[in-house]
Amino acid sequence: MASRNQLVVPQANAALDQMKYEVASELGISLSxxxxxxxxxTRDAGYIGGNITKRLVQIAEQQLAGQSR
Structure with missing residues (x-):
């Protein structure tokens, strides 16, 4: 089954893939x-996804804080 998730910015795919491996490494989870x-x-996949989401939210908050100044 193909993924229905589509990136708003398709060029971000490589950056998100790299982030996935970085987060997994930080959590001590090895990815093929x-x-x-x-x-x-499933638990490990959830940890990775949750940490990616936290990191993306932090990045967005920092960018928004920088724009409001």
Whole structure:
């Protein structure tokens, strides 16, 4: 089944992919480089996704704080 999620900025795909590996590494979770995540526990996938979301929110808040000055 194809993913229905579409990026608003398609060029951001590489940056998000890199962030996924960085966050997984920080959490001590190893990800396969070939894109197969069948052996990844659901809990670990949730940790990675949750931390990516937190990081993206922090980046957005910093950008908004910089614009309001």
């Amino acid at each position: 480089q070939d894109g197969y995540y069948g052996n990844l526990a």
